[in-house]
Amino acid sequence: MTQTFPSPSPARRRFEGRTAVVTGGAGGIGREVCTAFAAEGASVAVVDVQQAAVDETVASLKEMGTPSRGFVVDVRDASAVEALMAAVHEELGGPHVLVTLAGGSLGTPRDLPDIKPDDVDLVVDVNVKGTFYCCQAAVPYMVEAGGGAIVTTSSIGGRQPSPVTGVPYATSKAAVVGMTKRLAREVGGQGVRVNAIAPGLFLTGRLQGMYDAMPEAERREVLDAIPLDRFPEIREAVDPILFLASDEASYITGVVLDVNGGRFMPL
Ligand SMILES: NC(=O)c1ccc[n+]([C@@H]2O[C@H](COP(=O)([O-])OP(=O)(O)OC[C@H]3O[C@@H](n4cnc5c(N)ncnc54)[C@H](O)[C@@H]3O)[C@@H](O)[C@H]2O)c1
DSSP states (O other): OOOOOOOOOOOOOTTTTOEEEEETTTSHHHHHHHHHHHHTTOEEEEEESOHHHHHHHHHHHHHTTOOEEEEEOOTTOHHHHHHHHHHHHHHHOOOOEEEEOOOSOTTOOOSGGGOOHHHHHHHHIIIIIIHHHHHHHHHHHHHHTTOEEEEEEOOGGGTSOOSSSOHHHHHHHHHHHHHHHHHHHHHGGGTEEEEEEEEOOOOOHHHHHHHHHSOHHHHHHHHHTOTTOSOOOTHHHHHHHHHHHSGGGTTOOSOEEEESTTSSOOO
């Protein structure tokens, strides 16, 4: 197993004076993204459906001295999302950055015969429609602020068939790619960049359980397919997200950044 290198970058403040909205901000990756934005000077709006986890996340951001606010909002509710962006604008300014992490397989079954219509609705509504509502509601504020950056979340499961997740998840995460590119085309002229990150398997709590429950042969198949021959640290999803959200990516829009140790390597 190859050792990972510690992050060599000195403290940077790429988001000073900016406000970042992070949906799924109390989740495994989201919470680390919120913390990283805070460490780089951003004000942070934590959006999630889990009240206790939102409170915990906001408390830890406040301890860092970061202006932050939690919002318990279901991203499937378009009018609640509109009100959320207005409240962020009012209380924290911006938003200048939106990261849409709310989503996942959301506890739905993976295997075809077990999938019910409600499972399909849940996964598509949160991953696809929820992402759309958040982007649509945030864009006018970004335009008003003179520009902004959106980072959506696809998945390796939306880039190639993966044994880990089911068909509705794959469908929804492929749709996020189409949405990202179409939106990037529409709002680029207004100074808003839209890119997607497509993580491979990051063993956040929920997924560690899913991985552990897989038959040994499937687990081996997943690990053997990763050229870097290891699972990633959460930081290794966070850093690329912040890169896409930052001015370092100022001429990058409409791309999907595959962060998977080389497991999906299209030419
Ligand atoms: N962890 C991975 O390996 C991996 C791989 C590829 C893609 N992703 C994607 O990254 C994102 C974050 O994944 P994670 O591992 O942090 O998962 P997670 O389950 O820890 O976090 C997701 C968060 O979204 C919140 N959420 C769910 N439904 C919501 C809704 N309707 N409105 C608002 N918030 C809602 C959940 O409460 C949770 O806190 C997901 O979109 C997931 O599909 C993760």
